[in-house]
Amino acid sequence: MIRSGKSSDPGESGSGWLKLPIETLVSWARLRDISFHDVEVKTTGPKGSAVFATKDIIDQDPEPLMTIPREMVLSLEGVYNFAKSDQHLQEVLGALGDYGRTSRGAILVFLLMQCTIACPDIEEKIGVSNGWSDYVKYIPLTPLPSEWTDEERLLLTGTSLEAATNAKVKSLSREFENLRSCTESIPWCKKCWWDAKTGLLSLDDWKQVDSMYRSRALQLPGTGDSMVPCLDMANHASGEETIAAYETDGDGNAVLLLRDGKHLRPGDEVNITYGDEKGACEMLFSYGFIEDTMKNARELFLQLDIPDDDPLKPAKQAVCKTPPGFRLFIREGKTKWESEFIWLVCVNEEDGLEFKVLQTNDGGRELQAFWKGSDLEDITSLKSLLEAEPLWDIFQLRALALLQDRVETQLRRLYETEDAIREARAQLPISSQAWNQATRLRDLEWELLSQAYREFEEEKTLLAGSPTVREFLGLDAGDKADDEDFS
Ligand SMILES: C[S@@+](CC[C@H](N)C(=O)[O-])C[C@H]1O[C@@H](n2cnc3c(N)ncnc32)[C@H](O)[C@@H]1O
Numbered sequence: 001m002i003r004s005g006k007s008s009d010p011g012e013s014g015s016g017w018l019k020l021p022i023e024t025l026v027s028w029a030r031l032r033d034i035s036f037h038d039v040e041v042k043t044t045g046p047k048g049s050a051v052f053a054t055k056d057i058i059d060q061d062p063e064p065l066m067t068i069p070r071e072m073v074l075s076l077e078g079v080y081n082f083a084k085s086d087q088h089l090q091e092v093l094g095a096l097g098d099y100g101r102t103s104r105g106a107i108l109v110f111l112l113m114q115c116t117i118a119c120p121d122i123e124e125k126i127g128v129s130n131g132w133s134d135y136v137k138y139i140p141l142t143p144l145p146s147e148w149t150d151e152e153r154l155l156l157t158g159t160s161l162e163a164a165t166n167a168k169v170k171s172l173s174r175e176f177e178n179l180r181s182c183t184e185s186i187p188w189c190k191k192c193w194w195d196a197k198t199g200l201l202s203l204d205d206w207k208q209v210d211s212m213y214r215s216r217a218l219q220l221p222g223t224g225d226s227m228v229p230c231l232d233m234a235n236h237a238s239g240e241e242t243i244a245a246y247e248t249d250g251d252g253n254a255v256l257l258l259r260d261g262k263h264l265r266p267g268d269e270v271n272i273t274y275g276d277e278k279g280a281c282e283m284l285f286s287y288g289f290i291e292d293t294m295k296n297a298r299e300l301f302l303q304l305d306i307p308d309d310d311p312l313k314p315a316k317q318a319v320c321k322t323p324p325g326f327r328l329f330i331r332e333g334k335t336k337w338e339s340e341f342i343w344l345v346c347v348n349e350e351d352g353l354e355f356k357v358l359q360t361n362d363g364g365r366e367l368q369a370f371w372k373g374s375d376l377e378d379i380t381s382l383k384s385l386l387e388a389e390p391l392w393d394i395f396q397l398r399a400l401a402l403l404q405d406r407v408e409t410q411l412r413r414l415y416e417t418e419d420a421i422r423e424a425r426a427q428l429p430i431s432s433q434a435w436n437q438a439t440r441l442r443d444l445e446w447e448l449l450s451q452a453y454r455e456f457e458e459e460k461t462l463l464a465g466s467p468t469v470r471e472f473l474g475l476d477a478g479d480k481a482d483d484e485d486f487s
Pocket of ligand 1: 142
C-alpha cells in the first residue's frame with residue numbers, strides 16, 4: 001500500500017497518492033501554527049530534503065529557527081490525544097494491549113492509520129484526518145537495511161550489521177503477525193487490512209512505517225521518543241559541523257535552535273546531530289547512511305560464545321543476564337572495549353566460580369552463582385571482584401586473548417566474503433545505495449577491527465611482562481609468554 005502511494009511511476013495506475021511536493025510544506029506548516037524563522041525546507045539531492053537558512057542568522061538571535069506546537073509532536077502521549085477523537089485508532093490501540101502502550105507501537109500504528117486514511121482504494125471512511133494525515137505525504141521512503149532485498153543483505157555478511165539486520169527482519173515479521181492477530185476480529189481492519197480480496201496491508205507496509213519512525217524519531221527533552229514534523233527535515237552532521245539543536249520550550253513546544261558560536265549565511269544548511277557517538281553500523285541500521293567524514297566504524301558490537309569445552313557453559317548461560325558479547329569503540333584514537341559478559345567466560349571452578357541450585361521462598365528452585373563462597377547476586381559485580389584478586393593480571397590476559405581471537409575471526413569473515421559479495425554485485429539485482437553503504441561499512445569495520453587487533457597484541461605483550469603473570473606461568477626472566485596459556 002505505502003510503496004504504491006509513494007511511487008510516482010507514471011506506468012503504475014493509482015500511484016502517488018501518498019506524496020506532496022516539498023514546496024507546499026510551508027503552507028501546510030502555517031495552517032498548523034508551525035513557525036519558520038529565516039529558514040526553509042528544500043530538496044537537495046542525495047540527502048533528500050533539508051533545512052536551509054534564508055538570511056544571515058547569528059546565535060544571539062532570540063527567535064528559534066523553528067517552533068512546533070506541542071499538539072503536533074507525535075509521542076506516546078500525542079498518539080493517545082489524537083485517539084480521543086478517532087474511534088478507529090482507539091480500537092486498534094486497545095486491541096494491541098501492552099504493545100499499543102509503548103511509544104514505538106503507538107507511533108507505528110498511528111502512521112499506518114494516516115496512510116490508510118489517505119489511501120484512495122479504501123472506500124469506507126476510516127479514521128479522522130489530522131495534521132499528520134498530510135504530513136506523512138512529505139516523508140520519503142528511506143530504505144534501511146531491514147528493507148533491503150535478501151540479495152542486498154548478503155553484502156552485510158561479515159559485518160556487525162549482519163546479525164542485527166537479520167534479527168530486525170525477524171522481529172518486524174513477528175510484530176506484523178501480532179498486529180494481524182490482534183486486529184483481524186475488528187470488522188473494518190479485517191476488510192481494509194487483512195481480507196484476502198479487499199485487504200491492502202503487507203509486511204512491506206509495516207517495514208515502511210518502521211523506517212519512517214526509526215530514521216526520524218528523536219529524544220525530545222521532557223517528552224522522550226517523538227517524531228516532530230518539519231524539525232525532522234533537518235539532516236545530520238556531527239562534531240563542529242552541527243549547526244543546530246532541538247529543545248522543548250517553556251510551553252512544551254519543540255524548538256530548533258542555533259548552537260552557540262554558530263552563524264548562518266543565506267543558503268547554508270541547518271543540520272542537527274543524530275548522535276555523534278553512534279557508530280557506522282548503528283547509523284546505517286537506523287538512518288540508512290554513513291556520514292562521509294567517518295574514518296573508522298567508531299564502535300561495533302560482537303557476539304561472543306562460551307567455548308563448548310567449558311564445563312560450566314550451561315550454568316553460565318543460565319545466569320547471564322547481560323548481552324553475550326562486547327562493544328568495541330574508539331576514544332581519543334585508541335581502542336576501548338566494554339563487556340560484563342566476558343568476565344564470566346574468563347573464570348572457572350578452579351579460579352573460585354561456583355554454581356548451586358537454591359530453594360526460593362515460593363518453593364521453586366533457582367541457579368545461583370558464587371565467587372569464592374560469596375553470593376554473586378549480580379553478575380555485573382564480577383569484574384570488580386576480579387579486580388581485587390591477586391591474579392587480576394591473569395584474568396585480564398584471558399579476556400584480551402578471547403577478545404583478540406574474536407576480532408580475528410571477524411576480520412577473517414570480512415576478508416573471506418569479499419569475492420562472494422563482488423560476484424553478487426555482478427550477478428544479482430543490487431541497488432547502488434545498498435552497495436555503496438555496505439562496502440563502506442565493510443571498509444570502516446575492517447579499519448576498526450585491524451586497529452583493535454594490533455592494540456590487543458600490544459596490551460597482551462605488556463601484561464605478559466607483569467610479575468604476577470610471570471610467576472603464575474613459572475617463566476624465567478627473558479622467556480616469552482605464549483597466548484595459549486591465557487585462554
Ligand atoms: C530525519 S530525516 C532528514 C530529512 C530527510 N532528508 C528527508 O528528505 O525527509 C533522516 C534521513 O535523511 C537522510 N540524511 C540525513 N542526514 C544525512 C547525511 N548527512 N547524509 C546522507 N543522508 C542523510 C537519511 O536518509 C536519513 O534517514
